[in-house]
């Protein structure tokens with residue numbers, strides 16, 4: 254978090270790190286139990302079906318990965334957030350939560366892992382960085398081959414090491430900082446992504462793009478100007 258805060262501060266933005274989000278919410282035992290029960294309802298059970306939040310609680314095993322419906326998670330947290338800090342929405346500020354939880358949105362008949370969810374609050378998911386952008390095409394071909402022949406997938410990951418972001422990857426800090434800028438820009442200017450494939454606000458779909466574009470982290474002149482305006486409060 255220190256690295257992310259430093260990166261944003263270096264861009265001239267005024268940043269306040271408020272510590273652990275749960276500590277910041279300081280929920281009582283009853284509220285905590287309610288929050289946990291709501292989060293369980295937001296969990297994805299079937300990757301090909303949208304979460305039925307108000308339906309009967311699912312009896313089947315959830316999807317192998319701990320994946321949550323991003324919009325339900327956002328709604329749940331925004332309710333608790335505003336319940337505890339009602340003045341926050343009126344301030345001319347932007348709120349970002351950096352989380353290790355895996356968040357997905359439903360579209361084209363299945364859930365897709367997301368790196369960012371814009372809104373109040375915005376989320377940047379470090380697990381989404383690993384699971385969202387696609388790995389090299391050859392990786393998937395070889396993976397199918399490995400699964401067929403019963404070989405250890407760790408061997409495959411080893412062969413592709415460095416070509417995609419993995420859990421515990423030290424590059425995540427810098428890349429997470431870059432990704433805070435996307436919902437931030439959207440919040441203040443309505444601009445979602447940048448078309449310039451050299452700009453860190455480009456909408457990357459591949460791991461290679463994230464490593465080539467977000468990791469070096471340069472802003473195009475136009476986006477740099479926008480961020481500067483936001484920093485000056487204009």
Ligand SMILES: [Zn+2]
Nearest residue numbers: 447452473476
């Ligand atoms: Zn740009």
